Amino acid sequence: MAPSAHYQILLAERPEGTPTRDTFHFDRVSTASxxxxxVLLKTLYLSVDPYMRGRMNEGKSYVPPFELHEPISGGGIGEVVESQSSSLKEGDIVIGNLNWEEYPVVSADAVRKIDPSLAPVSTHLGILGMPGLTAYFGINDICRPKEGETVVVSGAAGAVGSAAGQIAKIYGARVVGIAGTDEKVRYLKEELHFDEVIQYNTVEDMGAALQEACPDGVDAYFxxxxxxxSEALYPLLNKYARIAxxxxxxTYNSTGxxxxxxxQQYLVKASALMQGFIVGDFSSRFQEGSEKLAEWLQQGSIxxxxxxxxxxxQTPDAFIGLFKGENLGKQIVKI
Structure with a gap:
């Protein structure tokens, strides 16, 4: 039984620089039928992701900006508590783009049912969801690593970066990660078996550190x-290098x-490819990516x-924490 009222989180202001708690406003609203x-959902998990910072700004981007004084939205998982749809029943677990809201009402067509018996449901926001798919297509379709090539991954301890590095290892590449804490370095080397990891907060010369970690140059960069x-890496690009x-x-919180x-000079000298992308570019192949990621997860390859x-x-704090490097792996909020 849903309560008569619940909370949602609105965008209170467009932040200058890093968002603060003042960027968000908690609004108590009546629970709709x-x-x-x-369907009426009870939110179980919310995903917080760096791309959401760009949606807090005005201006054209690959997704529309959040509206002021309207609910923020993002990936979420919920349980159906009331249904007026033949395709979903009470108790079903679904995933979709949900408002930051405890009990949202959504169209049944806007969410997808997931099977909680296959893997913990939260993985559908991480390794089996948008971050995992982003890593899969960025490595598989753009970086295209070959056996023995050197692949560098920045932001390597995050949800996307950690998956990207592991997938590159599956393809036989030598993987170098870049991360910001000693704990993350240990995780990448000891648990994920990256070949080298650079702690960028402790090196005085990033160019020299990259050259030492990549003596044969860089064939692909995620x-x-x-x-x-990235500026320090470009001089190390090998012939026909690929950048995803x-x-x-x-730059997301930059005010200037x-x-x-x-x-450009490095791309020309190396005849290199640099391709920007978002996971939605590959939406027609999500099933392929999801099945492959699930197979690798079940095999223990990732x-x-x-x-x-x-x-x-704590949702605002979880989001702000992304820009302080607080997360190791996927940052999610359990409601």
Whole structure:
């Protein structure tokens, strides 16, 4: 039985720089009943992801910006508590793009039923969901690593980066990760078996550190961060290197104009490919990616970590924590 009222989280302001608690507003609203073709959900998990920061700004992007004083939305998992749809019944577990809300009403067509017996349901927000698929297509279709090649992954301890590095290892590549804490370095080397890991907060010369870790140059680069780290890597690109530009988290909270890097000369010298992408570019092949990721997970070829923050009220803090490097693996909120 759903309560008569519940909380949702609205975008209170467009942040300048890193979001704060003032960026968010908790609003208590009446719990609605579903109409024909709709379901009422009890939210179980919410995903917080770096791309959401861009949606807090005004301006054109690959997804529309969040509206001020309207609910924030993102990946979520919920349990059906009331249904007016023939395709979903009470007790079903579903995934979709959900408002940051404890009891949302959604169209049954806007969510997908998942089987909780196959794997923990939270994995559908991580290794079996958008982050895993992003890693799969970025490595498989853009980086295209061959046996013995060197692949570098920035943001390597996050949900996408950790999956990307493991997939590159499956293809026989030598994988070098870049991460920001000693704990993350240990995780990548000892648990995920990356060949080398650079702790960027402790090296004085990133270019020299990369050259030492990649003595034969770089054949593929899965980039989540952009900025000075990527600038230091470009001179090491080998002939016909491939760059999968997945994100640029180093710039998301920047308040000034981002200057450089000027990558063109390195692309020309190496006849290299640099392709920006989002996971939606491969939506027609999601089933292929999901099945392959599930197969690798069941085989033990890939593994995952989740950083679980407990409580709906902590959702803003979980999101802000992404930009402080607090998460090891996928950052999710358990409601």
């Amino acid at each position: 579903p109409s024909s073709g709709e 980039d989540n961060v952009g900025g000075p780290i 530009q997945c994100g640029a988290i180093s 104009e981002d200057v450089g890097p000027r990558v 593994t995952y970590r989740e950083n679980v923050v407990e409580g709906f009220q």
